Amino acid sequence: MRVLVVEDEPRLLRNLARALREAGYAVDTAEAGDEGLYKAETFNYDAIVLDVMLPRLDGWEILERLRRQKRTPVLMLTARDAFKDRVRGLDGGADDYLVKPFDLSELLARLRAIIRRAAGQARSHLELGDVVIDTRARVVTKTKQPVTLTAREYAILEYLALHQGEVVTRTALYEHLFDETDDSLSNLVDVHIFSIRKKLGHDLIATRRGQGYCIES
């Protein structure tokens, strides 16, 4: 999953980006509103964490302009006691909000929830036959036995599982799993798919020649 964080406080931005990467997300960042809007419009993020008070373009303006063309899930960061802000955010098409200062584990939980909802999945466990993905604990089991995946393998499997029944192109996988700081040499998707199949069974992920990959529903 690839997320964009738009936040102008450098320290908070750094901490958020680090925590999200540790939680397995690919993370792009923006410190000003115009840069945030540009990235949100240009790339297909799985979610956006959007601060309200930003230089040059505030969070409301970004949300309003983004909603004219995209449904990307948005988690707004609002000031304490700004009740009107929260109502405005939800009315304006935000998917959820958090009041500053917030707990990182709550931010991670809310982010997982809005990404799942956008993919039409309400539950945190994704079941693919005898393979079960616990998206909260980031643990995968096959016939109830835990299977160890690398962070990349997990990210690819989770993305395909959230889009079960759809063909996901290699380009989409690159776009959703690797961020602007990634070194592309370590990102060979085919190699990761090969390894996932070895660990979880060859039939789990189908290759659609010339199109991409698919977990059948």
Ligand code: CA
């Ligand atoms: Ca701010």
